[in-house]
């Protein structure tokens with residue numbers, strides 16, 4: 001099956017209010033262009049160097065999502081053009097994003113990454129850290145915090161994944177308003193569960209572009 005077909009298949013299954021970020025990390029420009037030609041505009045990358053290279057080479061009306069852990073010393077490279085930063089996991093990063101957004105005379109949209117998975121290695125903020133950060137959002141005039149992002153435990157248990165998404169969605173609903181309206185959850189192996197549990201943005205890579213070989 002082609003990239004376009006796989007993309008179309010997923011889009012047909014998505015409720016209208018759920019958007020799709022096609023995660024193109026490790027994939028060549030030609031794969032992105034195929035999806036682009038079919039009308040898709042939102043792509044996600046998790047390496048700063050890959051993202052800046054692709055953004056330079058590919059059409060300018062692509063919305064580039066930065067989906068991975070972002071190091072503060074690399075913010076400056078993506079600040080001029082990034083569309084949405086998905087995984088803000090510290091106040092330090094938020095401060096750097098503010099600084100670079102101001103330098104570039106723009107507003108950068110961000111999601112706060114909530115830690116819901118059991119694995120030690122996954123980055124993210126606790127619900128109380130998120131509540132505290134949101135109280136300080138006036139300190140970040142060039143940042144628009146538009147919602148939450150999370151990754152569930154990499155588990156075969158649908159119940160476990162669902163419970164993590166459910167807990168997050170209850171918290172998200174308690175914060176939700178016009179400006180804070182994005183819940184970025186769901187990847188290739190769990191997006192149907194995420195959509196049932198309130199996702200408004202899924203991030204899908206391998207189900208569209210095929211498996212990655214690192």
Ligand SMILES: *Cc1c(COP(=O)(O)O)cnc(C)c1O
Pocket residue numbers: 023025046067068151187188189203204205206207
């Ligand atoms: C790689 C990645 C995805 C997509 O993963 P797939 O399993 O290929 O769909 C989504 N979100 C983040 C943060 C990722 O790093």
